[in-house]
Amino acid sequence: MRILQIHNFYKQAGGEDTVFEQEAQLLRAHGHTVEQLTFSNNDVTSTKAKLQAALGVVYNPQSAGIISQSIKRFKPDVVHVHNFFPLVSPGVFWVCRKYKVPVVMTLHNYRLLCPSAVLYYDGRVQLENVQQTFPIKPILQGVYRGSKIETASVVLATGVHKLLGTWREKVSKFIALTPGAADLFQNSSLRLRPEQLSIKPNFTADPGLGAATREAYFLYLGRLTEEKGIRTLLKAHSIKPFPLKIIGTGPLQALVEEYAAKNPLVEYLGFRPREEAMEQLKRARALIFPSEWLETFGMTAVEAFATGTPVIASNIGGGAYIVQHQQNGLHFSPADAQELASQVGLLEQLPDLAKKLGQHARQSYEQHYTPEANYARLLQIYGQAIGATEKPASATVAAEAGL
Incomplete structure (x- = not known):
């Protein structure tokens, strides 16, 4: 199988970056051809670059062009998006649909539902944002990078694509990491179809067992x-x-x-x-x-x-x-x-x-949580995504989504 992975690196490395790399290594170890297309916030340094990034949060024509060229050259069987924010933009899903390539997205955080990405600010979980197409309170709080303007741009990007049906119609499969997260996304303003969601936890390479007798700390x-x-x-x-x-x-x-x-x-x-x-x-x-x-x-x-x-x-x-x-x-x-x-x-x-x-x-x-257990589930999800683009999802596919 040929897999095109797409990921936008933040300035500060995090768990998403680790999962992105680990899944690529896992797939390659099993004989799959994996190409990684990456973007980085570290490249956004000049005033011009920052302005272009801000204007492109809804649809970034520059990144869309790069993705389009990659798909035409690499001819992937499936595209797997780990993070599209902010440089890739949701335009990636429209490009994939244009070329009829199934696209999978891992839901590493809650950015599609709340600009804080964690559904947490003011010292508590903010579940009211889950049902709102354009949540206003986080804008007033400036929860993204302490800026009301930047927070508004995030809300605009996700909200516009809710209205356009991008999340419901242009993404073949979403991967939620736990049943609780899957349930929250399912019952949200994204209005996802049940068969779009699958549950697959992350994994870690085996570091080996610790000491039989532990220290006190x-x-x-x-x-x-x-x-x-x-x-x-x-x-x-x-x-x-x-x-x-x-x-x-x-x-x-x-x-x-x-x-x-x-x-x-x-x-x-x-x-x-x-x-x-x-x-x-x-x-x-x-x-x-x-x-x-x-x-x-x-x-x-x-x-x-x-x-x-x-x-x-x-x-x-x-x-x-x-x-x-x-x-x-x-x-x-x-x-x-x-x-x-x-x-x-x-x-x-x-x-x-x-x-x-x-x-x-x-x-x-x-x-x-071993690599092998994860590989089997990931391959199953890719197969479901490919099947979903070829024909309407059946009741069996919906049942296998894990919800």
Whole structure:
């Protein structure tokens, strides 16, 4: 099979970039021909480039031309879009339809429903945006890059294409990463057809099992932002101090650094390469995943599972789906620092429980999140997308969508 992957890199690398590269490697390892067409926000530096990007959010003729040439030259069986914002624009879906090439898009975030991309601002989840074609509140809040104008451009781009039926008619298949995310997108202003949505989690390469006997510390691994629950984590630590290591950078880095300087049990490690982060996971008692938004997935939780490390996760979004309470980890209520502290205390007092949860975590990884399991599901979705462009979707295809 010939697959054309399309991705717009943000200025700051993230999980979407990792999935984009990993899926390409996986497909190539199985003998498929993969071409990657990439765009980068790092190229938008001059005033002229910024103006062109802003004007092209609804339909970017320059990127549409590049994609058109790639399709004519490469002749893909399927196009897989990971991120079109902002330089690619939704024009990619119209180009694919013009050449009758099936197109798949992975829903890595909630950008199609809310310009914040995370459905979270003002300290809470903002579900009212899900049903609005042009959500106004986030524009007034300037939730995208702190700018009302830039936020409005995002709302305009997604809203216009809702009215044009782009999401409903021009995309063969959407990939949601969890059933919860799929349900949210299905019942939204996008008005998607049920057969358009399939569920496929992300995967991670096997880093190997961690130590049989773990050290005393707990680990946080991820971005230091409000929606990730960093304040709740620090508050839980202040209620009941415990050995804690924190890896990551972000807007709340100064807060973490200040807290760590005053608390000898907290070690802030800043940014660490993946290999080092995995080594820290392999020795940790558990990973803490305190997110307070509806995570579309939870890659660090799956990486923890792969090392046989249990996860203490807030019971919301991806964490609620990936982590099964008392099976491969523990749940606590979102933003409830006292409950988080209690769950940490439980694993401190019961190391055998932590070991059992870790063993089940590894089993969860082997069953659901290996490259091979992911490859089989991805190929199935590509086949459904190709079939959907050749003939109307049947009831069987709708049932196989996983909803």
